[in-house]
Amino acid sequence: MGRAPCCEKVGLKKGRWTAEEDDTLTKYIQANGEGNWKSLPKNAGLLRCGKSCRLRWINYLRGDLKRGKMTLEEDEMIVKLHKAFGNRWSMIASHLPGRTDNEIKNYWNSCLSRQIYRFFTGKSGVTLTSIDVDNQKKQRIGRVSRKVAKKYNNDGGFKKNKSTHLLATKLSSPSVIMDKQVVPKKGDCSTIVTQYVEESQVYDNGVSDEVDIGYFLEREAMDPSGVLTIHDDEQIEQMMAENDVLYLKNNESNIDERDDDFSFSSLKTMGCGFDEIEWDMGFGFTGFNTCDEGDDMLIWLWEDDNP
DNA sequence: AAGCTCATCAACCGCAGCCGT
């Protein structure tokens, strides 16, 4: 038998809140304070469940909320905090006064994940901090549509993938390759990455044509949000230098003429175009060694939304 | 202009952790 519901739902209202309901809830909480969510709707005379009241208050009615667009500073903060905490939205929200976890989660899933996707895949010359959010509304690039997500979920879209670990339910975030069974790897993944590059010979004319994410999953090299971390600056420099050599070897051209394969977008970030790979996967670098001393190099693995 | 597709935001759902009994 399943768990009993937290509240009696028969006869309770669902869906959008009306202005009157908002008013009733606000007045009640102003008079009696927050808490006792279960009994609150009955006491306040609302035909809602306690959870719904709590959510409405926390995400919308609370007085200390900032409404409106995220600022550039908030953008940067969210990216940084997401890097540190993963999808722990409440933790992220606690560092952003006036913003709720729900708001940040929505913002991440709609705007920021798309910015990062576009940044990594080189679909535009943007940096993570120079996105014109208004303009983005006109550019439908990079987000995984629910139609595609559903298709993957229904068809078992990953079954052709080499890894049996991959979940198909996280398509809207860049850190989609997520498996809760994978034990977070503390420490450095550079050896595994270098090993992978050597073993798999991913480079063809300087651009990888396949990234076997299963390789990293099998070695438990990724943290739960699908990020590989490399701490060693020297190792990073060496990796990039090796790649340069490979590129020159394959192309016999000036490294500076390379366009999307490696492109510096800012002092703190580096885009790496490993486009069009066999398993519809992307492979990108960020936080390269030109950033402040001690910063890590992160490699994100995510599914391409445009198979 | 109409229909379709997609982005955004608010809200719901299920689960896990905490706490009191």
Add this chain to the structure above:
DNA sequence: GACGGCTGCGGTTGATGAGCT
């Protein structure tokens, strides 16, 4: 320690409006 209720969190869905064809 076991159990059950409450709360908070993260994932997901639905409604709506804007953009595209």
